[in-house]
Amino acid sequence: MRNPLADKVVEIKPSGIRKFFDIASEMEDAISLGVGEPDFDTPWHIRDEGIYSLEKGRTFYTSNAGLKELKVEISNYLHRRVQVDYDPNHEVIVTVGGSEAIDIGLRAMLNPGDEVLIPQPSYVSYEPCAVLAGGVPVIIDLKAENEFRLTAKELEDAITDKTKVLILPFPNNPTGAVMEREDLEAIAKVIIEKDIFVISDEIYSELSYHGDHVSIAALPGMQERTILINGFSKAYAMTGWRLGYACGPRAIIEQMTKIHQFAIMCAPTTSQYAAVEALKNGDEDVAEMREAYNQRRRYLLHAFKEMGLPCFEPYGAFYVFPCIKEFGMTSDEFATRFLEEEKVAVVPGTAFGESGEGFVRISYAYSLENLKIAIGRLGDFVKRLKEEKRDNA
Amino acid sequence: MREKILGIIEKNSRVDIKELAVILGVEEIDVVNEMAAMEAEGVICGYHTLIDWEKTSIEKVSALIEVRVTPQRGQGFDSIAERIYKYPEVNSVYLISGGFDLLVTLEGKSLKEISQFVSDKLSTQESILSTATHFILKKYKDHGTILSKKYDDERMKITP
Numbered sequence: 301m302r303n304p305l306a307d308k309v310v311e312i313k314p315s316g317i318r319k320f321f322d323i324a325s326e327m328e329d330a331i332s333l334g335v336g337e338p339d340f341d342t343p344w345h346i347r348d349e350g351i352y353s354l355e356k357g358r359t360f361y362t363s364n365a366g367l368k369e370l371k372v373e374i375s376n377y378l379h380r381r382v383q384v385d386y387d388p389n390h391e392v393i394v395t396v397g398g399s400e401a402i403d404i405g406l407r408a409m410l411n412p413g414d415e416v417l418i419p420q421p422s423y424v425s426y427e428p429c430a431v432l433a434g435g436v437p438v439i440i441d442l443k444a445e446n447e448f449r450l451t452a453k454e455l456e457d458a459i460t461d462k463t464k465v466l467i468l469p470f471p472n473n474p475t476g477a478v479m480e481r482e483d484l485e486a487i488a489k490v491i492i493e494k495d496i497f498v499i500s501d502e503i504y505s506e507l508s509y510h511g512d513h514v515s516i517a518a519l520p521g522m523q524e525r526t527i528l529i530n531g532f533s534k535a536y537a538m539t540g541w542r543l544g545y546a547c548g549p550r551a552i553i554e555q556m557t558k559i560h561q562f563a564i565m566c567a568p569t570t571s572q573y574a575a576v577e578a579l580k581n582g583d584e585d586v587a588e589m590r591e592a593y594n595q596r597r598r599y600l601l602h603a604f605k606e607m608g609l610p611c612f613e614p615y616g617a618f619y620v621f622p623c624i625k626e627f628g629m630t631s632d633e634f635a636t637r638f639l640e641e642e643k644v645a646v647v648p649g650t651a652f653g654e655s656g657e658g659f660v661r662i663s664y665a666y667s668l669e670n671l672k673i674a675i676g677r678l679g680d681f682v683k684r685l686k687e688e689k690r691d692n693a
Numbered sequence: 694m695r696e697k698i699l700g701i702i703e704k705n706s707r708v709d710i711k712e713l714a715v716i717l718g719v720e721e722i723d724v725v726n727e728m729a730a731m732e733a734e735g736v737i738c739g740y741h742t743l744i745d746w747e748k749t750s751i752e753k754v755s756a757l758i759e760v761r762v763t764p765q766r767g768q769g770f771d772s773i774a775e776r777i778y779k780y781p782e783v784n785s786v787y788l789i790s791g792g793f794d795l796l797v798t799l800e801g802k803s804l805k806e807i808s809q810f811v812s813d814k815l816s817t818q819e820s821i822l823s824t825a826t827h828f829i830l831k832k833y834k835d836h837g838t839i840l841s842k843k844y845d846d847e848r849m850k851i852t853p
Contacts, residue, residue, distance in 0.1 A: 321851040334851035424853045473853075591697070595716035602715045645850055652853075668716070 312428045316651035320635065324645040331674050332645040336473060338537035338618070339665045340592075342574075343585040346536060350574035358569055364561040365553075366394025366545070367572045373579035374545050378530075382505070382515040384523060390550040393557050394567045394575075398503045398531040398544035399425055400560070405499050405527045405546055406433040406465065408555040414464035419450050420653025421621075422469045423501070430467075438463070441655035444623060447612045448477035452486040459490070465497045468516060471504035471616025474652045474661035476597075478616040481514045488519045498526045503544070506535035506586050509594045510615035517547075524549055527556075532571075534617075535586050536578045541571040593618050596664040596671055607679045608686070618665045621649065625658040627685045635660055641684075642677040694719060694727055699736070704837070706740040745840045747832070753800060755784070756807050759825040760795040760815065770794060773820050782810060793825070804828065 371388035505513040531544025611622035631648035649656025714721040
C-alpha cells in the first residue's frame, strides 16, 4: 500500500507538552500548575444566554463571518478597549477560537517559501500553522534580560527579503511578558519600513496588570497591515465554547472568510449568542477576574522572592516564568523531578521553544488556596536543590 | 484600598494580614491601619462564620416573617423595628418596600418555638397589624455562597 500520509504533516513534531501531560495525568494525586485556561466558570449570565438561545431554537448556521450582532459588538468592544475601529460588515470574522484565526490568517497571507517570524518562547501552534500554510517559520529567540519583549533590533536582524508576516504574541503565553506602547512603537517603525505584516495574537489582552493593553493596530500606519486576533476564552473564561475573532483589512478578512467558509462553515451558533452577552454586559466580570489573577500574581512573585527563585515581573496573562538555571538542570529535568518528588506539575519552558530552556511555566489559573499548597511544595523543592548544590560544591 | 480589602474579607475574613498586603501590593502596616479604621467607623461590623447547620446534628429552624405595621408619629418605623430586633432570636430586621413593611428573619430550635414567638411576642404588639410566617425548608445559597457540594476541577492537568 502507498503511504497515506502527507510528509508535511508527519514531519511536524508533536507538542512538547504532550509527554509531560501523559506522565502528569497518570499521577492521580498530583496537583497541577500546568493549565492554560481560566479556573473560573463562564459567568452565569453568559451561560444563561447560551441556554436561552438553545431554548429559542437558534440551532442553525449563522452567516460565515458570524452573527451580525456579534460582529457589531466586537467592533464596539475594540473601539472601547483598544481604540481601533473596524467595519463590522467587512473587517471582522468570528472564528472557532483564536486558534482558527491564526491558522486561516497565515493561510490567507502566505505564498510557498514566505518567511514567518515567530518570537519564542510562545504558544505552540504558530510554528506548525506556518508550516501547514506553506510558510517557513523563522524563530526569534526572546531574552530574559529584555523581560522577553521583542526589540526592534531583534526584529530587524531576523527580517530577510522573504519575510512576510510577524506573529506578535503579547501578552505572552508562557512568559507573561507584555509589549508596552513604546516597545510597540519601536518595532512598528521597522515593520513599516520593511513592509511586512503582523498577526497580533491578543488573546490575553484583558489580563494586563500594568496599565491597559495596547494593540499594535492602534499605532499610526499599523491597522492596514495587522490582523488583530482575540477571543473569549481567557477574558470571559469561555475556553470550551471555542470562540474567537480576527479583525483586519477587508482584503485579508475576505480571503480568510473564504477559507473559513469551506473548512468550518461558521463558528458555533450557541457560543456566538453567549458571546454577544459577554461583550454587552461582561466588563465587570472581566475586571473581577483580572483583579483575582493580579492578586495571585503578586502572591507568587512574593513567594519566589522569599524562596530565592529568580523571576522577572510579568505584567500579563496568567503565567509566571521563573528561571531555574542555577540548579544546573534542564527545564525538563527540573519539571520531571518536581513532579516525581513533590507531585506538582509545571510545564518545562522548552515546550514553548528552545529559548524557554532554563525556565518553567507556572500557571496561576488556580485559587489562592491551591496555589499556596503547590507553592509550599515548590519552596521545599527549591530548598532541597539548593542544599544539594551546596553539598556538591 | 478600602474597597479591595472589603472585597476580599467579605469572602474570607480569616485571611492573614500579611498575605492581604502581599496580594494587594501594599504595605502591611497600611492594611492594619485601614482595617482598624474601618472597625472603628463601623464599616466592618464583625467577622462571622457561615455555617450550614443542615450538615450538623444541631436542630435549627429558621423563618422569614413579613410584618405590616402602623408607623408611629415622629418615629416612623424605627421604634417598632427596635422593639423587634432586641430579641436575640431575631437574626435580621429590614425595612422594605412593597406589600408589607418589615422583613424579620428568625432562628429557633423548632417550629413551635418560632410560632410561639410570632403569636406571643410579635402579633401582640400594638402597632403590628399583621404577620405572615414563611419557614425555610432548604438553603441553597447563603451570603453569596452555594451550600451544595463543591465541584472538582475538571480541567485537563496540562494544556499549552
